[in-house]
Amino acid sequence: MNKRVQRLREKLKENNLDAVMVSSPENRRYLSGFTGSAGYLLVSHDSSFIATDFRYFEQVKRQCPDFVLVEIWGAMAGWLPEALSKLSAQRIGFEASDVTYNLYKQLTELVSGMEGNRRPQLLPSTELVEALRVVKDSEELEAITKAINIADAAFQEVVSRLKPGMTEKAIAWDLEKLMREKGADGTSFDTIVAGGPNGALPHHHPSDRPIQQGEPIVIDMGAKYNGYCSDMTRTIILGKADDTFKRVYDTVLAAQLTAIATVQPGMTGEQADKLARTVIEQAGYGDKFGHGLGHGVGLQIHEAPRVSRNAKDVLEEGMPFTIEPGIYLPEWGGVRIEDVVILEGGKTRVISSAPKIGA
């Protein structure tokens, strides 16, 4: 943890800040180890405070040995100005993508009420901690790999016993149950099982509709392990595939394999997206692939880097992200194939091992 706070302090310097107030739950956990639902970190060049309420006093003592506890009792006015004074920081950043308009107003009011010589400046800062989180360390990669292995194993077990007539809901629950029983903390998002026409909704919620022979069935699932997310999609078919399925499936698979084979460190998210998109466009399905190629995964299921049209994020060694092209045909259904890859030694390494039809 210490090392992460150290890296944050370097970031502070780069950004000409004396301190930062961290409010986002994932950034809070990343830096301090605290897994509770409420609290703020205040980190300056020589202090690390964690402010939280009664429910978490004991937990902070166990989880955050590197942070000094500031007890929150009641309103912010009761602890924030004093804590800020103790920081002795002039320029204090706040997380502008997390702090709400109302909280911002409250913060500026409290600060403007502080004595002149102790009154700091509040400055919006964006992606300070996120910039640290985007490249994963070995402990993080281990957790992501474990989450992926759990989801893979659950998928293979459930798919081997799928039969027409099972409902989407029952299949989704079977997958979630198995992931937990194989050691997951929980799911990283609500499992998607979408049979036939439902597959045309990329984020379909499992229904009581039974799956049927000969239709595409999209399964998108993720486990959480030690707070870290996995994310995988497979599209399967029971019985005989029709020509539409074969054409659509092969196009999506070709797009995915193209991206896996050719994405390199140094590319932007936009360039990576284009590699797969071109394959789909050339097959005449360009307007049926309406979402981005992928996204980073970590403590959040969607995090940096963005891998989609207009994404300027540069892909670097040590970044795990998804590659998940899809084609969606209203009435008929959809096909999506997704793996998490990591950039290593100049190329992608696919972490998941669940088989793809025809691959």
Add this chain to the structure above:
Amino acid sequence: MNKRVQRLREKLKENNLDAVMVSSPENRRYLSGFTGSAGYLLVSHDSSFIATDFRYFEQVKRQCPDFVLVEIWGAMAGWLPEALSKLSAQRIGFEASDVTYNLYKQLTELVSGMEGNRRPQLLPSTELVEALRVVKDSEELEAITKAINIADAAFQEVVSRLKPGMTEKAIAWDLEKLMREKGADGTSFDTIVAGGPNGALPHHHPSDRPIQQGEPIVIDMGAKYNGYCSDMTRTIILGKADDTFKRVYDTVLAAQLTAIATVQPGMTGEQADKLARTVIEQAGYGDKFGHGLGHGVGLQIHEAPRVSRNAKDVLEEGMPFTIEPGIYLPEWGGVRIEDVVILEGGKTRVISSAPKIGA
């Protein structure tokens, strides 16, 4: 749904607004029925728009018949100014407790770029939709009751087979599994099972520690049904209770029953909290009850009304909220007892039915 939008329009009038941009996921769902993870509502006196991206186009058509879909492709600049023009609204509220500082900056920039005669004013608004949500309609109460019944049944089944040596984690998972199998969409929060000293952490995360004879075991759990949350806590003991347990348990139970018996519509959250707190203070444990007495439940596990020290919210007929006093003794453990009650006919009605020891 229509009725809710109608009530929102009355609220707009009261607040001298021509329209509102709704960004909070629960408010969005409450008004439109949309269960997706991303999107905005724009509601004026004569228009209702829902803006969302490709992943949800088909879903919106199914779920939101009263709303006109605005397709989001790429950045906000691509759709927001045009949609705002179509609203023909001068004074447009945004949800100041949900919109982040960065989003606010982006919104004001986009609006300032609109043509003079079409340029609206953006105004922070707070608890516009929340004020509608605090009193529940019959459909909502039915969903909450169903969620509570599911959690009750799971609790009673699991407790009947508890044995020393089971781990907190295994018990929590058993509860979560049963809730799902009894029809829950999922849990309304991570189930808490805290044996012995762990119970001193009000929000303890289940560990591999086995539960033991003669120690307090706090179980705090909730189911979700049709999006609505339940919330219940029981503290149990296997084998013989010691004197500390008896004294602490009886105090917490007395505090809870006092509040249940005496809370009335018209009281503030603060007054309700005080009823239970006084009982605990008189028993000498005042400083060991560090959290509020309760909170509203609905689409969110914590929502209005606040029922705690300094809470000015007025409790009214038709509001469901928790009553959950607790006493926490570091090293020893904790006792918390919680039910959801609803105000009806001038008094509370307890919805849950899981038994309390000695009650």
